[in-house]
Amino acid sequence: MKSTLSSRLHEKRSEIENLWEKMYPNCSPEAFFTMLRKRYSQRNNDLKQLDAERLETPLWYMDSTILGQMLYTDKFNATFRGLVEKIPYLVSCGVRYLHLMPCSRMPEEHNDGGYAVEDFKSFDPKIGTTEDFIHLTTECRKAGISVCLDFVLNHTADTHAWALAARQGSKEDQKRYFFVFDKAEVDAYEATTEEVFPQQAPGNFTYLPDCNCYVMTTFNNFQWDLNYGNAEVLLSMLDNVLYLANLGVEVFRLDAIPYIWKQWGSPNRNLPQVHWIIRLFRLALEIVAPCCIIKGEVVMSPKKVAAYFGTTAAPECHLLYNVSLMVQMWNSLATRDTRLLQKCLTELPTDIPPSSCWVNYLRCHDDIGWGIEYGDLRDLGFSPFEHTQFLISFYHGTFEGSFSLGELYEFNQKTLDARNCGTSASLCGLERADKTHDKYQKELAIKRLLLAHSFIYFCKGITVLYSGDEIAQLNDYSYKMVPALQNDSRNVHRPYFDWEKTHFSKPQDSDAALVWTTLQTLSAYRAQEKDFSSFTEEKVISTNEISVIAVKRGEKHLVIANFSEYQKEIILDYPAFGSYTEVFSQRDVQLNGSPFIVGPYQYLLLRRN
Known part of the structure; x- marks a missing residue:
């Protein structure tokens, strides 16, 4: 039976009415249904055709071809029109999912990087008009790129x-x-x-x-x-989302989800009503714009975050960030110890709705907060306080022997707690090596950076690259000279994209050339292999070295990564002996239970013959 607006409304009406009654018992939901019909009537034929295609392949975003990139439009190429000019570059990077950082109309100052929204239905005039944005989403769609937009649920600017x-x-x-x-x-x-x-x-x-x-x-x-206890607020915010969906947005990153429902006497985080609201957003999109999906920003460990996927009967977010993977990647690089990273992957929740998918990333626009479970640290013999202090100082660059350079964010003089900021390249040691003109340390920094990216690329879920990381951009300290930015150290890893770094003819030309070429190779291989879709198995394989992690992906692939600057002789606890090919070197490898060598910061991708 063909899915129509009427059939979808009929199918979902009862659930919507039940949710509405729980939240707003003295308010009729008819305005909700009227809004859905109005927005559907305004949806253009191209988008309705995409809706029909996605209804046939609803798990499109879980395919191995989906690689994401997130960027600030103004810092990438000035405007929406400028971004259209760079679509061929994004395609060359293998990008199929483009996350635009906030670009709604915002105050000139005091805008929190766009997360203080003045008008949800218009755009920052410095970036472009609504027509420019429609042109961008249309051209991206032609190129096979789905546009993701930040949508700020919790608050507005005080100038709204x-x-x-x-x-x-x-x-x-x-x-x-x-x-x-x-x-x-x-x-x-x-x-x-x-x-x-x-x-x-x-x-x-x-x-x-x-x-x-x-x-x-x-x-x-x-x-x-915003007060979501007021039904008019929910209706208005839902209408804003559907309006943007009709402009061609296919993925909505809902910001700061756990905070959106307030109740005096409670912790005001993760309350049941939050889940009802997200479910209503999903139902609205499934009815009006079924090509669209929801990505939730919930910064907690995966076992706590997973609740925001909802249930099989009542799913909520399609995508959620695996924040712990990012944290444990940086922890492993600093400690040369992958045990917490292994635990993170082993304990990744699997009892989640079939439409659920994790989003993996090495860096993003935000800081790194060291939310490591204290019990996990104690189990490994670490003092939670001392270990956190080590990580903070290591990635600040003040710990003796650190290869990293970064900035602190939200430093608390009483507790000594802080978060860390910096680009992937600077945190991996490239900036310090350049400053000291140390060729050996530079070689190690590049190896670290490529190791980290490659491991993220081959983990289960959608990989999202932070713009500039593919060309190894370093920290940008110029924000300190701008009064409106100087008090927010996160701007150190929000540089303008350096297009000069993309001008090269071979990988040996520069650090940027080597990193870009390597990542392009990784993404191209990942895209062609179904083992790297989000449907397939991910299993950690034990090794005899804590600095080395091995992960089985799908039926044929084994990822091995050495998070140390020293070569390691490893033995895998892996019964699938036989002949393998290392994908990138094309070297034959025999797994037979005997030890073999993994070089400093080396990553191997083995494919069973």
């Missing part, structure tokens, strides 16, 4: 039309936020709710002298939390 009206005394608009006129009520909320940025933005409320009241500001004082 609702916020301005609320500040002028509009009671209707004040109810879209959390306006509190009693300090005791503020204190009661603070008593059960942790701060997100205790150094940069302490507390969860901001006092407004002109209103003689407080407004909830979980993240920054210029980002006002």
Whole structure:
């Protein structure tokens, strides 16, 4: 039976009504259904054709050909039109999924890199118009690239039309936020709710002298939390998403999901209503724009994050970040010890809906927070405090013997806690090696960088590369000279893309050439092998060396990676003996239970013959 708007509405109506009744018992959901019909009627034929294709292949995003890249439009090539000019470059990188960092209309200053949104239905005029954006999504679609857009659920900018009206005394608009006129009520909320940025933005409320009241500001004082207890807020935000879907967005990264429902007396994280809201977003998209999928930003360990995939009967997010994989990659490089990385992969939840897929990355626009389970550290004989301090100082570059250079973010003078910032290349040692003109350390830095990227590329899930990493861009300290940016050290790894580095004829021409060529080779091989789809097995294989990790992927492939600068003689606890070919060197390898050598920071991809 052909799927139509009517059939999808009929199929999902009862569930929507039940969810709505739980959240808004005194409010009819008919406005919800009216909005769905209106937005579907405005959807163009090209997008409806894509909807039909995706309904036939709903797990398209789990294919081995899907490689992602995330970027800031303005820093990549200035504008949406400029980005269109660079689509051939993205195609040459193997990109099939393009994540654009926030580009909605935002305040000139105090915009948190675009996460303070002034208008969800228009774009930053410096980047382009709505017509420019439609042109971009259309051209990307022609090139086989799905556009992903950040959508900020939790808050608006304090310059949003609702916020301005609320500040002028509009009671209707004040109810879209959390306006509190009693300090005791503020204190009661603070008593059960942790701060997100205790150094940069302490507390969860901001006092407004002109209103003689407080407004909830979980993240920054210029980002006002939305009140999803108000049905009008949910309807408006859903309408914004469907509007953007009709402009050609295929993947929505929903920002800061765990925070979106507030309830005095609770921790105000991960409340049940959060899951109901995400489920409603998914149902709305499945009805109006079934080609679209949801990626959730939930920064916790996978076993805690997995709840946001929902259930097989009621799935929520299609994609979730495997933040722990990123953290354990950097931990393994610093310690030369892969035991926590092995544990991370071994314990990755598998009891998740069949539409669920992990997103893997080495770096992104954000900081690195060292959220390692204390129990796991103690099990290996580490002091959680001392080990975290080691990682913070190592990637800051202040630990004796560190190869890394980076910046601290949210340093707490009382607890000494901090997060780390830096590009992949600088964190892997390339910047320090260049500064000291140490050729050997530079060789090791390049090997480290390629090892880290290759391992991420061959893990189960979608690999998303942070723009600039493919050309080994270093930290950019120029942000310190810009008043609006200088207090946010995350800008050190948000440089403008250096197009000069892409001009080369052979891999030996430069560090950028070698890294770019290697990553292109990795992505091309990954794309052609079904073993690297998100449907296939991922199993950690034990070795005799803690610095070496081995992972079986699918039916035929074995990934081996040495996270040490010393060669290792390893023995695999792996019964599948026989003849293998190392994919990149084409060297024959016999696995027969005997020890063999893995070089410094070497990675091997073995394919069974």
